[in-house]
Amino acid sequence: MPTPAIDVVVFDVLGTLVDEPAGIRAAVQCAAPHCDEGSVKKLLARWQAHVENEQQRILRGDRPFEPSEVLDGEAAQLVADSVGITDPGVVATLAAAGQRLPPWPDSQTGLARLAERFPLIGLSNASRTALLGLNAHAGLRWHQALSAESAETYKPAAAVYGLALQVAARPPERLLMVAAHAWDLRGAQALGMRTAYIARPVGEPPAPGDQFDLHAQDLDDLADQLDKT
Incomplete structure (x- = not known):
């Protein structure tokens, strides 16, 4: 046939x-210009791990569905907390990295x-x-x-x-x-x-x-x- x-x-x-990794990496570097390349790489890995883990939790039914910008927002806050970023505007810009x-x-x-x-x-x-x-x-x-x-x-x-x-x-x-x-x-x-x-x-x-x-x-x-x- x-x-x-x-x-x-x-x-x-x-x-x-x-x-996707390049875009998020660039956003992290912009939000935290004081971080060296190694630190940015670790922050990117933390972001990616959070989003993947939360998507898997949603797929398993362990968490109610949330759209990607919510998961990205959580990841951005984790990154911000890790490097001491407290400016809400900077965090919001970082959270929108998935659109750039x-x-x-x-x-x-x-x-x-x-x-x-x-x-x-x-x-x-x-x-x-x-x-x-x-x-x-x-x-x-x-x-x-x-x-x-x-x-x-x-x-x-x-x-x-x-x-x-x-x-x-x-x-x-x-x-x-x-x-x-x-x-x-x-x-x-x-x-x-x-x-x-x-x-x-x-x-x-x-x-x-x-x-x-x-x-x-x-x-x-x-x-x-x-x-x-």
């Missing part, structure tokens, strides 16, 4: 299209190229508010941008991928999920979606047992491969 054609391409955002993440060099042009052939959906764990600011700052252009907030959970919960399936109104095997994180692709794969891994330095590479449909070095490589389908 031939492989079904792809009708819609769905993109993860954080890490896949924007360099730099795109990868190929993200804007790659999306534009793919949009000539496919409807594009952004599917992110970022909240609706954060996603709006992030898309504007990074220059990301979508036909539709969806936030996990609408499902009141986080990827890789099935309900988040269900948002894209509902909007696309197509069978899951006709949607291609693109991500730099193998765990994200596994979540989409569990619902029958096609999968494409994009290599990014901040992502999670495939494990030996993973079998994704496509592997690409960047969005241009992905577009080249899809042009052959």
